[in-house]
Amino acid sequence: MTQFDFNKTTSREGTYSVQYDGTEALFGAKGLEPFWIADMDIETPEAVRDAIKNRLDNGIFGYTMWQNERFYEPVKHWWKTRFNISLNDEDIHYAASVLYTVGEVMRQKTNEGDGVILTTPSYNSFPNLIKGNDRKRVETPLLYNEEKKEYYLNTEEFRSLCSREDVTLYIHCNPHNPTGKVWSKEELLEIKNICQENGVYLISDEIHMDFVRPKEDFVSMVSLLEDDDPVLVTTGLGKSFNLASIPHSYYITKDKKITADINTAMGSRYNVNTASSLALAALEAAYTECGEWVDQLNEHIEGNFKLISDYIDEHLADYLSFDIPKSTYLGWISFEKSGLDAQEVHKALVEVGGIAVSPGKLYLDDENNHFRINVASGRTRIEDGLERIRKTFEHLSK
Ligand SMILES: Cc1ncc(COP(=O)(O)O)c(C=O)c1O
Structure with a gap:
């Protein structure tokens, strides 16, 4: 059975992706690592790309x-x-x-x-x-x-x-x-x-x-x-x-x-x-x-969520709580237990962590003490995002 590689890095430069090219305007800072809008840093399966190419060849x-x-x-x-x-x-x-x-x-x-x-x-x-x-x-x-x-x-x-x-x-x-x-x-x-x-x-x-x-x-x-x-x-x-x-x-x-x-x-x-x-x-x-591709993609996403959950337990348990969701590639992470002010958290995520995640307020989150993170990426990017989040909360707790 084909094993698909979801850790491959593909540059989106020059594609005018909202995820990358739209981040500065939305978050008001340059060079942020984006994990906000819901699309994937994972290529569409080859069978789908081949079908599009075949259709293109018709002209x-x-x-x-x-x-x-x-x-x-x-x-x-x-x-x-x-x-x-x-x-x-x-x-x-x-x-x-x-x-x-x-x-x-x-x-x-x-x-x-x-x-x-x-x-x-x-x-x-x-x-x-x-x-x-x-x-x-x-x-x-x-x-x-x-x-x-x-x-x-x-x-x-x-x-x-x-x-x-x-x-x-x-x-x-x-x-x-x-x-x-x-x-x-x-x-x-x-x-x-x-x-x-x-x-x-x-x-x-x-x-x-x-x-x-x-x-x-x-x-x-x-x-x-x-x-x-x-x-x-x-x-x-x-x-x-x-x-x-x-x-x-x-x-x-x-x-x-x-x-x-x-x-x-x-x-x-x-x-x-x-x-x-x-x-x-x-x-x-x-x-x-592409049924098998979707199954393997879900295993990869589950692995990313597990990584996030373990990392939070190990390094951020005083600030964050997170349940691995049963669906989607979007993590809904609470910082309620940190007792920190939402505005302060979101400002620091951008200015200290250099990370763009979506603030709970955007989703009419009652208490405004969550952020949403997109985990549909290769593992290295997720690790990098986690380090940025850790840097943010360690800074805020000083
Ligand atoms: C629940 C939900 N509905 C709809 C959409 C967007 O769908 P479309 O691009 O087909 O309008 C999204 C995209 O994030 C979504 O999360």
Whole structure:
């Protein structure tokens, strides 16, 4: 069996990557080592790159259709072999991006001023979309079970928010960015039922679905869908195969009305209804040839998380607490026990450690005492990041 090398260093110089070239503007300092935005310092698998090259060799990149078996079959194959879910062609739809889809469902299913529920901490683009579409953010903070070391929904509060007249949409994130929570079937069923009982539309953003460890623990909202359910699941290959700059995504729903409305919007309002030919080539190869690559990538990420956890235990136990997440390549690290002021910590991470990690505040972290670190890199980079974090906290504790 091929052993893939996830420790290879590939320069991103000249690629205008947001991770590297966008850091100075965002963090206000030069030369920081970036671990913030969610893409990988790991190359897309060779089979996917070969498929893109083959497509390039054709030389013509005109408007492209996705409604054919070379789109449906790989998607169905992936969902069947990874998650044991059988999909029907008519429930799968290509779309420009996951966030485009979330925004479009919001515009279709809510009115200006309506309340949209988010569990907090929340992926930062959700509040941005709510604000940008003149809707109102309605937050329900996730609770934390110290014993199980797990976040969970405050079901009573969620039910009460859903029952409000002005609340019409809930954006669910599974697996959850930034905490890495993987939702159980019971939790999903309860959420779906509460939404349905209260006429609240449900979007499930499952873009991190391929990073559940072990993969058998992932329960997709798709597995609970029945005909005409007011639920839409959106996902893509951007995270799993590091393809964020090749526009694509797809959504799965049994709600024929929302499908028709999104198709109308993509076709006649925005004119984004054809597919990226390179994305389709990538999808076909990724979903038919790269299951083993994803499995090994998850082992590598688990190894990086273990490294971080051991390092914290050994050197930073007075300041940081960290639970290895069951999913994603994003670590959610708490500095609550350090007793340090959040602003001071974030300033020192930049000015003393020379490291760019995302502050908890960005994710509406209630207590603002976390940072999020992207661990999808080779091991040496992670070690370097850890030394920077150690330098920061040792400086602050003086
Ligand atoms: C939960 C979640 N949804 C969506 C996205 C972005 O998806 P897209 O680039 O397809 O809009 C991200 C990227 O970090 C994410 O973490």
